[in-house]
Amino acid sequence: MSTPAIELLKSRSLPMLIEEEIQRVILSGEYEPGDRINEKELTLRFGTSRGPIREALRSLEASGLIEQIPNRGVFVRRLTGEMAAHIYDVRAFLFALAGRLLALRATDDEIATLRGFVRAMDAAIAADDFDHYVRENFALHEFIVAHAANPVLAAQYLSLIKQLRLYRTRSLMLGDSMQESNREHHEMVEAIAAHDADRAQAAHMAHVMRAKHRLISNTELT
Amino acid sequence: MSTPAIELLKSRSLPMLIEEEIQRVILSGEYEPGDRINEKELTLRFGTSRGPIREALRSLEASGLIEQIPNRGVFVRRLTGEMAAHIYDVRAFLFALAGRLLALRATDDEIATLRGFVRAMDAAIAADDFDHYVRENFALHEFIVAHAANPVLAAQYLSLIKQLRLYRTRSLMLGDSMQESNREHHEMVEAIAAHDADRAQAAHMAHVMRAKHRLISNTELT
DNA sequence: AATTGAAGATTGTAGGACAATTTACATATG
DNA sequence: CATATGTAAATTGTCCTACAATCTTCAATT
Numbered sequence: 205m206s207t208p209a210i211e212l213l214k215s216r217s218l219p220m221l222i223e224e225e226i227q228r229v230i231l232s233g234e235y236e237p238g239d240r241i242n243e244k245e246l247t248l249r250f251g252t253s254r255g256p257i258r259e260a261l262r263s264l265e266a267s268g269l270i271e272q273i274p275n276r277g278v279f280v281r282r283l284t285g286e287m288a289a290h291i292y293d294v295r296a297f298l299f300a301l302a303g304r305l306l307a308l309r310a311t312d313d314e315i316a317t318l319r320g321f322v323r324a325m326d327a328a329i330a331a332d333d334f335d336h337y338v339r340e341n342f343a344l345h346e347f348i349v350a351h352a353a354n355p356v357l358a359a360q361y362l363s364l365i366k367q368l369r370l371y372r373t374r375s376l377m378l379g380d381s382m383q384e385s386n387r388e389h390h391e392m393v394e395a396i397a398a399h400d401a402d403r404a405q406a407a408h409m410a411h412v413m414r415a416k417h418r419l420i421s422n423t424e425l426t
Numbered sequence: 427m428s429t430p431a432i433e434l435l436k437s438r439s440l441p442m443l444i445e446e447e448i449q450r451v452i453l454s455g456e457y458e459p460g461d462r463i464n465e466k467e468l469t470l471r472f473g474t475s476r477g478p479i480r481e482a483l484r485s486l487e488a489s490g491l492i493e494q495i496p497n498r499g500v501f502v503r504r505l506t507g508e509m510a511a512h513i514y515d516v517r518a519f520l521f522a523l524a525g526r527l528l529a530l531r532a533t534d535d536e537i538a539t540l541r542g543f544v545r546a547m548d549a550a551i552a553a554d555d556f557d558h559y560v561r562e563n564f565a566l567h568e569f570i571v572a573h574a575a576n577p578v579l580a581a582q583y584l585s586l587i588k589q590l591r592l593y594r595t596r597s598l599m600l601g602d603s604m605q606e607s608n609r610e611h612h613e614m615v616e617a618i619a620a621h622d623a624d625r626a627q628a629a630h631m632a633h634v635m636r637a638k639h640r641l642i643s644n645t646e647l648t
Numbered sequence: 649a650a651t652t653g654a655a656g657a658t659t660g661t662a663g664g665a666c667a668a669t670t671t672a673c674a675t676a677t678g
Numbered sequence: 679c680a681t682a683t684g685t686a687a688a689t690t691g692t693c694c695t696a697c698a699a700t701c702t703t704c705a706a707t708t
Contacts, residue, residue, distance in 0.1 A: 663694100
C-alpha cells in the first residue's frame with residue numbers, strides 16, 4: 205500500500221506491473237549487471253508481499269534480463285561480448301525477415317513514414333544532434349518490426365533488444381558511423397518502397413551485421 | 427510430500443521441476459489447447475503449495491505455452507493457423523542462420539553425423555517407417571541448431587518448436603513428402619559439408635518454408 | 649426461454665512461520 | 679600478518695492460513 209502508481213492501475217495484475225517496474229529499473233541502469241536483487245527490498249519498495257514479486261522475477265528470468273541461482277538469489281544478467289555477438293547474429297536474421305515482410309506489404313503511408321525517419325536522421329546528422337539521431341534510429345527500427353505484421357517476430361526481436369541493453373553500450377556509435385548507418389537506412393527504406401523483398405531482406409541483414417562489426421571493433425579497443 | 431520424483435531432485439528448484447512437468451503434460455496432450463489449468467488441482471498433483479506453482483506458471487507463460495487471463499486463470503494456449511504460419515516464417519530465418527553458422531564451423535565428425543541422419547531417414551523411407559523418420563528428422567534439426575554454437579539462436583528456435591507442438595499436427599507429413607523432405611535434407615547437409623555458408627543458409631530456409639507450405643495446403647483442406 | 653441472483657469455487661494477495669543455505673564477520677590459529 | 683574456522687545474521691525457498699475480489703454455476707423467477 206505504498207506506491208500509488210501501482211495502486212491505481214489494478215487493471216493489470218500486480219506481478220505484471222512489478223515486472224515492468226523492475227525491468228524499467230534494470231534498463232535505466234539503477235540496477236547494474238551483476239547486482240543482486242533482494243526480495244525483501246522489493247517488498248518494501250512496492251509495498252507488496254513476496255508472492256507477486258517472486259512471480260515477476262520468474263517472468264523476468266524467462267525474458268533474459270535476470271538470472272536465478274538457486275539459494276543465492278536473482279542477479280541482473282551480465283552479458284559477455286560473445287553473447288552480445290550471438291544476439292546480433294540472431295537479430296540480423298530476424299530484422300532481415302522484418303524487412304522482407306514489410307517490403308511485401310508496405311502501404312504508401314508506411315513508406316512515407318519510413319522516409320520521414322531517414323530524413324529526420326539526415327537532419328540530426330547535419331545538426332550533429334546525436335541524441336536525436338539515436339531516438340529516430342530506434343523509432344525506425346521499431347516501426348519496421350511492428351509493421352512487419354508478425355507478432356512472433358516482433359516479440360523475439362524486442363526481447364533481443366532488451367537484452368542488448370544490458371551490454372555496456374558506451375561509444376557504440378561514433379560520429380561518422382551515423383552517416384554510414386543512415387546510408388544503410390536509406391537503402392533499406394528504398395528497397396521496401398520498391399517492394400523488392402530480396403533487396404530489403406539483404407539490406408536489413410547487412411545493416412545489423414555492420415552494426416555488430418562496429419560494436420566489436422570498438423570493444424576490442426577497450 | 428507426495429510425488430517422489432520431485433522429492434528426489436531437490437538440486438533444481440521446485441518451480442523449475444514443476445514447470446518441466448507441466449510442460450511435459452501439455453506437450454503430451456494430456457492438457458489440450460484451451461483447457462483451463464487449475465492451481466489447486468496442481469497443488470494436489472504435485473503435493474506443493476500454490477506459491478511454486480504460480481511461479482512455474484509465470485515462467486510457462488513467458489515461454490508461450492500458456493496464457494493468463496486476469497482473475498480467470500491460466501489456459502493452455504490455443505494456436506491459430508495464422509500464428510503457426512508466423513512461427514514458421516521466424517523459424518525459417520532462425521534455421522537459416524543455424525545452417526549458415528554450422529556450414530562455417532562444422533567438423534568432419536559433425537558432417538559424418540549429419541550424413542548419418544540423412545541415411546537413416548532414407549532407410550526409414552524405404553521401410554515405410556513413418557515414426558522412425560519423424561524421430562530422425564527431429565534429431566537432425568535439433569543437432570543442427572545445437573551445433574550452430576549460438577545459444578541465443580538455440581533458445582529461440584526451441585521455444586518456437588515447443589509452441590508449434592500446440593498446433594494440431596495431424597496429417598502434417600504424408601507419404602511422398604518424406605521423400606521430398608529428405609531430398610531437402612540432403613541438400614542442406616551437403617551444403618554444410620562443402621562449408622558453403624550461403625548455399626546452406628538458402629537450403630535451410632527453403633526447407634522450413636516448404637514445410638510451412640505443406641502444412642498450409644494440408645490444413646486448408648480440412 | 650431468458651434473466652436474475654445467490655452460493656460456491658477460484659484467483660490474487662497478504663503475512664507469518666520456519667528449515668536450509670548462504671553471507672558476513674569476528675575470533676582463533678599457524 | 680594471513681589464513682582458516684566458527685558463529686550469528688540475513689536470505690531464500692517453501693508452506694500454511696486467511697480473505698477480498700471476481701468469476702462460474704445453477705436454480706429460481708419473470
